[in-house]
Amino acid sequence: MKGFVCDENETPLTGVNILLINTNTGSTSNSDGRFIFKLNSGINFVVFSYVGFIRDTLFLTLERGDTVFRQVKLKPSFILMPEITVSATEISESERLIKKVIENKSSYLNKLNNYSYDAYTRTVLFVPIMDSVRFGGITQILSKGYFEKPDKFQEVILSKIQTKNITEAHNIFSIGKIPNVLEEYLIFDDERIISPLNSNALKYYNYQITDTMYLSGDPVYNVEFNPQNKNLPLFTGTLSILGSKLVPVKVELSGKEKVVSKVRKNIEVKQQHQVYENQFWLPIEVTYNSVIDLGMPGFPPISLNQQSLISSYEINDTSKPYLFDEYILKQEPVSGRDSDILWKVKQVQPLTDREQREFARIDSIVENANLFFRLAINLTRSVTAPGSSLITSINDFYHFNRVEGNYLGAGLNLKEVLHPFIITASAGYGFSDRRTKYLLSVKYGKNPFAVPYIKAFNRLNYADKFYEYNRLDITAYSLLFKDDYADYYYSSGYEAGIDNNISNNLSLSFSFLHEKHSPAYVNTGYSFFNKEKKYRNPYFVQSGVFNSLNFSFKYNNQNYYDFGFISAADVSQNYTEIKYDLSVSSDKLNSDFSFVQSYLSLRRHQKFSPALNVTVTFNYGKLKKDKAEQFKFHLPGNYGLFGPSTTFRTIASDEFRGSDYYAVFVENNFKNILFNLLGVPFLKNSRYDLVAYYNGGILSDEPFAGKTLYQEAGLGIDNIITFLRFDFTKQLTKHKTEDYVFSLRLSL
Incomplete structure (x- = not known):
């Protein structure tokens, strides 16, 4: 059925509820008052309802393939209260109604x-x-x-x-x-905004009944609300409350300049609700x-x-x-x-x-655009189409560092081509170290709960495997500033294991790793600028054969958005993340070195209130027996734009290493609320967030022998040009590094 719904003056009505009787099938009219409604063959009773109008019912008998057109005119049915001066008593009536709705909602939601x-x-x-x-x-x-x-x-x-x-x-x-x-x-x-029907909503919002209308003979009270506290991110708007059921049938929310997310402003939301099964308003x-x-x-x-x-x-x-x-x-x-x-x-x-x-x-x-424009659209379609991309990271095609110099290669992802096998392959050549590197990974993904895999590799490794270095960041800083902050060694061999996906949040992994290590050296002095500056030499690593048994445990209850071309974490919710890794190597495994390496990382993100959004991260690492340099832990320094928040801003590189490692990172995002309270020009009612943080770390080896605590604290402004964050950090433990540092990094 196609049609047009309007009032008695033939003015189109937008958002009229259309419901097929005795089903959960519904629709609404568009802003022109037009609608399309799919019906069953046979007898159909279709109800049109709209707040402030008398509902109308159509009786239709249709055969398969029929198309009919209907114009529906709704007659008004409302009582508009005259304008009056609102007194304390009338405000109390509004609050009493909202209190009843809040009390009623728990029993409703429980069902x-x-x-x-x-x-x-x-x-x-x-x-x-x-x-x-x-x-x-x-x-x-x-x-x-x-x-x-x-x-x-x-x-x-x-x-x-x-x-x-x-x-x-x-x-x-x-x-x-x-x-x-x-x-x-x-x-x-x-953003998590306090709802106007929050259990404590009367502490945050003012309410006023403005008029009464009718929906199918039941009174509907239109209640306007606005924030009591002008400094909190709260909505203004209208709740249309069905008096007999004490549920909202229509909602209008306006964030104005108060509700601003990382990428959105001027947020407005309108909703209409329909009753299902005579009790659920959805x-x-x-x-x-x-x-x-x-x-x-x-x-x-x-x-x-x-x-x-x-x-x-x-x-x-x-x-x-x-x-x-x-x-x-x-x-x-x-x-x-x-x-x-x-x-x-x-x-x-x-x-x-x-x-x-x-x-x-x-x-x-x-269709009539020039060839270049059409090619650009087709290229983005082929590269980012969900599940169809055959290429791996851009870093597998090109990157730069002080060991390899210019690296050229290619990477293929054959996840969807040879199902249930998941094959990833990359290979390339470093023009300064004159070495070929490769990685071949084959997984058998028929059973997602137990995925066996094998990898063969000849690659340049980062010295600290527990820190996720960003190769794009290293490329940019090396070429622009002649600053390559990572340390490297060569590794060749294979790994075989099995990944156990116990649940969506929990995974275990067991593997045997055979690899041969050799030191890497500075092989290039190239950079666009700073021609006189020299690259730092990588620290010495022990050569030899390492055979190890490895176990890892990961728990993360954070949820994600799969946009096809990118996966993004949901940062609006509280979450917990736990990682544990254990590696054991000994002469019984024909290894040149015997060691036990364990690493634990705990992170909790908790939103206590609009101004208290706390993230606490605790890291612990321990290396026993033969303490090869490439397996020692380090205090992660301020690593360029892509460095995470769990870094020490006043440490410039991986100069502090040790076999016993403890670190805690505490950060609170005040959002924009403190800027609002203080009335800071330009920052008030803006997208910018105020962040405060503290970092502390202990290493057992020099220069912090005796387990001296290295500390720093600072303030940051987040959401600069959406994806940038500016930090000012003060060193609390006196050392040869800078007393204070201004830094800029991406905040994704």
């Missing part, structure tokens, strides 16, 4: 154990051009969402349609986890407006209008439990034929007349 739904999401991008704003692209997505108490959620993208200037790989504008005002917090990117439509602003020169702000239609709820179904993994969002696109069927049978919203015209205009521009 909702799990649900799934179908979603259609239409996203329109607007870009500034000269003095006007134009359509920059249109995307449409069909997805399936799953929820299970207390907080398990996953959305699976099934099919996509987009204008030709947006590749399928970059069409990632799904509905995501639906903001629910009944929950304690509303999640937007990296969103049927969500509209999300925001401005994506990277704050980078040459990247103008992009306005985003996103509308999601949610239908076909299955509630408290225990017959087919869903297996969640670590991803909040992932992509499992269906085949072309199945995709066509999905678009025919799933509930969707028609594009407005203007959107259809702009869709055709953008496609026409791309």
Whole structure:
């Protein structure tokens, strides 16, 4: 059924709820008042309802393949309260209503154990051009969402349609986890905003009943709310509360300048709710407006209008439990034929007349574009399309360091080609050390819970295997500043083992490693600048054959977004990460050295309040028996733009090594709240976050013999041009390094 819904004056009504009686199938009208509603063959009763209007019911008898058109006129039914001066008593009535809704929500949420739904999401991008704003692209997505108490959620993208200037790989504008005002917090990117129906909401928001309308004969109270504390990131807006059920049937949220995430501002959310199974009020439509602003020169702000239609709820179904993994969002696109069927049978919203015209205009521009522009789009599609990329990291093709000089090579990822085998291969040549390196890894992934693998390699290794050096960072700093902060040695051999994925959060690994070590030296003095400066010599490593048994344990309950071309962590939630590694080598394994090396890393991220977002990391390492230099631990220094927060900013390189290692890194993100409280010009009500941190470390060997604690502390400003962080660090333990350091790094 296609149609048009309007009021008595034939003014289009946007967001009218459309429900098929005795089912969980629903839809809504678009901003033109138009709708498309998929029905069953036979007899159908379709209800149209809208707050402030009398609902209408259509009776339709259809045969398979029928298409009908209907115009539906809804009659108003509301009582508008006259404008009056609000007194303390009237405010009390508003608070009393909100208190009842909060008290009621726990019993309501306790009944909702799990649900799934179908979603259609239409996203329109607007870009500034000269003095006007134009359509920059249109995307449409069909997805399936799953929820299970207390907080398990996953959305699976099934099919996509987009204008030709947006590749399928970059069409990632799904509905995501639906903001629910009944929950304690509303999640937007990296921000957790106190909900206007939080258990303690009356401490944070002011409320006022502005008018009363009716929905199917029941009174609906429109309650406006605004923040009590102007310095906290809180919403203003309206809650439409159904009096008989004490649940919100309509929600409007506006973040204005107060709610700003890492990449978004001007956040607005509108929701409409529909009753299912006579007791569950769930969103049927969500509209999300925001401005994506990277704050980078040459990247103008992009306005985003996103509308999601949610239908076909299955509630408290225990017959087919869903297996969640670590991803909040992932992509499992269906085949072309199945995709066509999905678009025919799933509930969707028609594009407005203007959107259809702009869709055709953008496609026409791309089709008639010059060859270079079309090649650029096809290249991004081939490189970043989900699951189809055959290349490994860009560093496998080129990198630079003081040992290899210019390295040229190639890398292939054959994960999807020879299933269930997962083959990764890379090889290349260092022009300064005149050596060929290679890595071949073969995994058998038929059983995801136990994945055997074997690796053969001849490579340049980093001296500290527990620190994740960034080769792109080393390349940039070597070429630009003649500063290569890592230390190296050559390693050749093989490794065989098995990865055990016990659960989504827990994995174990067992392996046998045979490798031959030899020292590496400075082989080039090249750099774009600083011609007179010399590279630091790598420290001496012991040569020989090392055979070891290895065990690793990893636990991480953090969730991720799979965008196809990149995987991003969900930083809005609390999480715990535990890593433990144990390596044992002895003459019984025909090894030239006997040692036991253990390493433990514990990290906890906890959001206590809007201004208390604490991350604590504790690292411990111990090396026993033969203490080969390449296996010693070090205090990680301030390593360029890509260095993590768990580094010592006042240490410039890996000059401090030891066999016993302890370190603690404590950091709190105050968000923007302290800047607001202090009224700091330019920083108040901005995207910039204030960060405070403390780092402490102990090494058993020189220069900190006797286990002297090395300490530093500092302040940082995060979200500079979105992805940069500026730190000022003061050395608390006097040493030959700088007393204080200003540093800049990426904050991804």
